[in-house]
Amino acid sequence: xxxxxxxxxxxxxxxxxxxxxxxxxxxxxxxxxxxxxxxxxxxxxxxxxxxxxxxxxxxxxxxxxxxxxxxxxxxxxxxxxxxxxxxxxxxxxxxxxxxxxxxxxxxxxxxxxxxxxxxxxxxxxxxxxxxxxxxxxxxxxxxxxxxxxxxxxxxxxxxxxxxxxxxxxxxxxxxxxxxxxxxxxxxxxxxxxxxxxxxxxxxxxxxxxxxxxxxxxxxxxxxxxxxxxxxxxxxxxxxxxxxxxxxxxxxxxxxxxxxxxxxxxxxxxxxxxxxxxxxxxxxxxxxxxxxxxxxxxxxxxxxxxxxxxxxxxxxxxxxxxxxxxxxxxxxxxxxxxxxxxxxxxxxxxxx
Amino acid sequence: xxxxxxxxxxxxxxxxxxxxxxxxxxxxxxxxxxxxxxxxxxxxxxxxxxxxxxxxxxxxxxxxxxxxxxxxxxxxxxxxxxxxxxxxxxxxxxxxxxxxxxxxxxxxxxxxxxxxxxxxxxxxxxxxxxxxxxxxxxxxxxxxxxxxxxxxxxxxxxxxxxxxxxxxxxxxxxxxxxxxxxxxxxxxxxxxxxxxxxxxxxxxxxxxxxxxxxxxxxxxxxxxxxxxxxxxxxxxxxxxxxxxxxxxxxxxxxxxxxxxxxxxxxxxxxxxxxxxxxxxxxxxxxxxxxxxxxxxxxxxxxxxxxxxxxxxxxxxxxxxxxxxxxxxxxxxxxxxxxxxxxxxxxxxxxxxxxxxxxxxxxxxxxxxxxxxxxxxxxxxxxxxxxxxxxxxxxxxxxxxxxxxxxxxxxxxxxxxxxxxxxxxxxxxxxxxxxxxxxxxxxxxxxxxxxxxxxxxxxxxxxxxxxxxxxxxxxxxxxxxxxxxxxxxxxxxxxxxxxxxxxxxxxxxxxxxxxxxxxxxxxxxxxxxxxxxxxxxxxxxxxxxxxxxxxxxxxxxxxxxxxxxxxxxxxxxxxxxxxxxxxxxxxxxxxxxxxxxxxxxxxxxxxxxxxxxxxxxxxxxxxxxxxxxxxxxxxxxxxxx
Numbered sequence: 001x002x003x004x005x006x007x008x009x010x011x012x013x014x015x016x017x018x019x020x021x022x023x024x025x026x027x028x029x030x031x032x033x034x035x036x037x038x039x040x041x042x043x044x045x046x047x048x049x050x051x052x053x054x055x056x057x058x059x060x061x062x063x064x065x066x067x068x069x070x071x072x073x074x075x076x077x078x079x080x081x082x083x084x085x086x087x088x089x090x091x092x093x094x095x096x097x098x099x100x101x102x103x104x105x106x107x108x109x110x111x112x113x114x115x116x117x118x119x120x121x122x123x124x125x126x127x128x129x130x131x132x133x134x135x136x137x138x139x140x141x142x143x144x145x146x147x148x149x150x151x152x153x154x155x156x157x158x159x160x161x162x163x164x165x166x167x168x169x170x171x172x173x174x175x176x177x178x179x180x181x182x183x184x185x186x187x188x189x190x191x192x193x194x195x196x197x198x199x200x201x202x203x204x205x206x207x208x209x210x211x212x213x214x215x216x217x218x219x220x221x222x223x224x225x226x227x228x229x230x231x232x233x234x235x236x237x238x239x240x241x242x243x244x245x246x247x248x249x250x251x252x253x254x255x256x257x258x259x260x261x262x263x264x265x266x267x268x269x270x271x272x273x274x275x276x277x278x279x280x281x282x283x284x285x286x287x288x289x290x291x292x293x294x295x296x297x298x299x300x301x302x303x304x305x306x307x308x309x310x311x312x313x314x315x316x317x318x319x320x321x322x323x324x325x326x327x328x329x330x331x332x333x334x335x336x337x338x339x340x341x342x343x344x345x346x347x348x349x350x351x
Numbered sequence: 352x353x354x355x356x357x358x359x360x361x362x363x364x365x366x367x368x369x370x371x372x373x374x375x376x377x378x379x380x381x382x383x384x385x386x387x388x389x390x391x392x393x394x395x396x397x398x399x400x401x402x403x404x405x406x407x408x409x410x411x412x413x414x415x416x417x418x419x420x421x422x423x424x425x426x427x428x429x430x431x432x433x434x435x436x437x438x439x440x441x442x443x444x445x446x447x448x449x450x451x452x453x454x455x456x457x458x459x460x461x462x463x464x465x466x467x468x469x470x471x472x473x474x475x476x477x478x479x480x481x482x483x484x485x486x487x488x489x490x491x492x493x494x495x496x497x498x499x500x501x502x503x504x505x506x507x508x509x510x511x512x513x514x515x516x517x518x519x520x521x522x523x524x525x526x527x528x529x530x531x532x533x534x535x536x537x538x539x540x541x542x543x544x545x546x547x548x549x550x551x552x553x554x555x556x557x558x559x560x561x562x563x564x565x566x567x568x569x570x571x572x573x574x575x576x577x578x579x580x581x582x583x584x585x586x587x588x589x590x591x592x593x594x595x596x597x598x599x600x601x602x603x604x605x606x607x608x609x610x611x612x613x614x615x616x617x618x619x620x621x622x623x624x625x626x627x628x629x630x631x632x633x634x635x636x637x638x639x640x641x642x643x644x645x646x647x648x649x650x651x652x653x654x655x656x657x658x659x660x661x662x663x664x665x666x667x668x669x670x671x672x673x674x675x676x677x678x679x680x681x682x683x684x685x686x687x688x689x690x691x692x693x694x695x696x697x698x699x700x701x702x703x704x705x706x707x708x709x710x711x712x713x714x715x716x717x718x719x720x721x722x723x724x725x726x727x728x729x730x731x732x733x734x735x736x737x738x739x740x741x742x743x744x745x746x747x748x749x750x751x752x753x754x755x756x757x758x759x760x761x762x763x764x765x766x767x768x769x770x771x772x773x774x775x776x777x778x779x780x781x782x783x784x785x786x787x788x789x790x791x792x793x794x795x796x797x798x799x800x801x802x803x804x805x806x807x808x809x810x811x812x813x814x815x816x817x818x819x820x821x822x823x824x825x826x827x828x829x830x831x832x833x834x835x836x837x838x839x840x841x842x843x844x845x846x847x848x849x850x851x852x853x854x855x856x857x858x859x860x861x862x863x864x865x866x867x868x869x870x871x872x873x874x875x876x877x878x879x880x881x882x883x884x885x886x887x888x889x890x891x892x893x894x895x896x897x898x899x900x901x902x903x904x905x906x907x908x909x910x911x912x913x914x915x916x917x918x919x920x921x922x923x924x925x926x927x928x929x930x931x932x933x934x935x936x937x938x939x940x941x942x943x944x945x946x947x948x949x950x951x952x953x954x955x956x957x958x959x960x961x962x963x964x965x966x967x968x969x970x971x972x973x974x975x976x977x978x979x980x981x982x983x984x985x986x987x988x989x990x991x
Binding site: 033035036037038039041042056062066068241242244245246247248251252260262264265275277282283286290331332333334335351 | 524545
């Protein structure tokens with residue numbers, strides 16, 4: 001743990017803290033939707049927060065990099081002049097209860113949207129967002145965050161990291177923003193004693209032990225093979241029919257950011273929007289001439305996993321492009337999930 | 352921001368989708384994790400449901416044709432024109448017709464059915480999308496008897512005549528996941544589609560010979576098991592002549608392949624047997640379904656063979672009586688007692704004279720009301736449908752987008768879209784599910800059923816419902832199949848599956864048209880492939896920007912139409928990819944671009960459904976009144 005003092009808060013005081021947070025910002029948290037579904041949504045009352053949840057389908061990236069985001073509005077005035085208005089979202093937001101893998105995903109996206117062409121839309125949302133995460137005491141069926149050091153507990157990157165100790169929560173503060181989030185209800189927090197810290201550490205060790213009981217998919221080994229060009233074309237061709245080209249893995253991945261631009265008419269003028277896109281779609285790379293450098297599905301599958309696994313991108317983007325959240329495992333319409341593909345690459349064989 | 356749970360409006364899977372709404376605008380779509388069919392997944396179409404919801408191509412005002420052009424009009428003017436146009440024709444029952452659709456909600460279809468039978472006094476109610484997909488209603492009333500996830504729980508899966516990955520993607524997922532676990536997957540269809548490429552055995556019979564390939568499997572299963580108890584005598588008799596050698600001769604499926612497929616099925620207790628529009632739209636549909644039913648029985652599946660209904664509400668449209676012979680729930684329109692029940696509920700008399708199916712209706716009617724349906728896009732002879740519509744004295748269309756059918760109308764009324772209404776769809780596994788309105792109707796559009804009520808009022812026979820929920824209550828009262836269904840029940844869980852208590856009868860397979868054999872002069876067999884590109888009978892993917900982009904790929908960049916040939920056949924003729932060729936049958940010739948592919952077997956030429964108009968004349972008299980595709984025909988191909 002870093003420069004800020006760790007605190008504890010009684011669970012019975014959590015709602016009061018959340019209410020205080022709601023006074024300053026839009027608080028986004030996992031809430032119950034239909035029956036057992038859980039979704040991230042701005043809350044209207046602290047009681048809505050679903051603390052005991054598996055991960056959500058949609059990653060919190062939707063609040064930093066939305067599925068459809070208005071970039072600017074335009075309309076024609078009475079005198080035929082055209083007015084353009086940039087729409088940068090400056091809403092103060094707290095994302096409460098996100099998992100460590102998702103925090104790691106945000107850190108990766110921070111690098112992507114800061115390098116090359118700093119993206120004012122992402123950066124404005126990011127600057128106004130406070131991340132209050134919740135550690136995982138055990139892996140869910142689809143999780144593999146340990147493969148890229150993205151969880152189940154983090155040592156930095158969060159604004160506040162919460163751990164459920166039983167009757168209390170430990171709040172590790174990781175930044176000024178995190179300190180400010182504690183300070184809105186400072187009277188509810190007290191310094192964490194050694195017993196609380198010890199308990200947090202043993203919960204982390206137990207969570208990691210539970211991961212070790214599972215079969216690994218050898219992602220690191222797959223990364224090596226992809227990076228040195230050891231994966232044969234025949235293997236990608238064998239894998240290709242098992243991808244149904246839905247785009248779901250890209251949409252749900254906390255580290256995917258392909259996008260397109262569309263205009264939509266609105267209010268006598270229009271809006272210019274950024275929208276999610278997917279490397280699974282042949283149309284992503286089809287050129288106006290009709291030529292398509294990735295016309296075959298095998299080429300697109302290779303592309304996705306090259307970006308995710310190769311050292312070239314790790315070096316460029318600074319962090320692995322996979323945080324082991326397992327959403328691709330949940331949403332794949334076929335069988336070309338990260339664990340399956342990694343294993344296939346390592347073995348040099350599919351199925 | 353909120354998330355509204357609704358149902359995907361595309362295919363028969365009926366996946367649960369959350370539409371994200373901010374400031375009264377739909378800004379996203381994502382799957383429901385716990386939904387029993389979706390299970391956290393969507394296909395490319397479902398993932399872009401929000402693009403459809405905000406599409407700029409919507410019809411937003413009523414339109415009336417003046418001086419040859421559709422012009423914006425008021426609701427009053429438009430409804431009055433509808434009342435005049437339909438009233439003029441309604442006194443002679445054969446002159447007026449109504450088309451509903453497998454893409455409308457149950458509530459829309461039910462109220463439309465009431466309008467046809469009780470206001471217009473006609474049993475001329477059908478759907479071109481229904482007729483095109485499954486002309487003989489094979490498998491009805493419940494097209495699927497098992498559930499979609501159960502497809503993955505069987506001991507083996509056999510798929511015939513369906514590109515499942517395109518038509519019902521989540522059903523394909525079940526098959527791929529099962530195959531991944533080692534469950535045998537066998538496909539039977541001329542094209543090597545995605546599921547075929549993942550299958551353990553992919554049998555590629557010549558188009559039109561699928562039934563014999565299936566019989567060959569049954570023949571081997573029986574002889575493998577041996578003894579008198581292997582199968583009922585009538586099944587054994589039916590497949591006695593389908594020896595592997597005879598099957599190879601007639602279908603082109605190699606003996607070794609047939610034996611390997613039969614070996615995969617030999618020890619399996621419960622085999623799922625499913626089929627799609629590649630079977631049902633074919634002139635040999637009954638023969639093939641009879642063969643598949645035999646296979647299911649011999650392979651231990653009491654459910655029989657199951658049709659994968661491709662549209663979001665194909666099952667529901669049939670359930671609601673969008674059919675000349677049936678009221679809702681398959682109660683016969685000819686049954687006086689059934690009619691009396693509806694007459695008592697609605698007041699007034701119901702139609703008694705028998706009605707026509709969609710194609711005959713188009714040929715005979717003087718005035719039509721079409722809601723959500725697009726006969727020009729759906730029916731085999733697109734141009735015949737267009738001519739018939741152009742020849743009407745009056746055509747009114749209620750729709751969300753300007754289809755080719757709507758473009759020919761005298762009056763167009765703007766219908767609210769799927770994201771803007773309450774209503775229900777019944778998916779392929781008979782699961783009735785709620786749509787929930789996420790936003791207000793765009794422009795001046797209104798829910799379809801409401802428009803029909805207003806048309807009825809304009810004609811002097813008002814129909815009133817307070818809400819979509821109230822319509823479902825009436826459906827439940829008048830339709831034993833839907834007894835117990837209500838919005839309260841639907842909200843408690845993940846919809847409600849109506850219980851299957853009886854299977855439909857499998858129609859007797861007739862002789863079918865005798866197909867010409869290939870010969871030296873015309874060595875290739877040309878067939879229209881209805882299993883692929885389901886997008887092409889549906890305008891909506893073209894109204895969502897990302898899907899419109901992908902559609903170009905689907906159309907192989909040849910939106911003017913194309914044929915697909917085996918690559919080796921193409922190189923024998925020294926064809927370049929995309930080269931224009933002349934296709935010649937004994938009925939005529941056509942020029943069209945040729946795409947070369949390894950996915951088509953040698954000797955076969957396939958035309959995707961979207962390109963059928965270019966080659967239809969080659970099949971001879973192809974305007975089948977029963978909605979079916981013409982039988983495959985021998986052709987020669989040369990460079991144009």
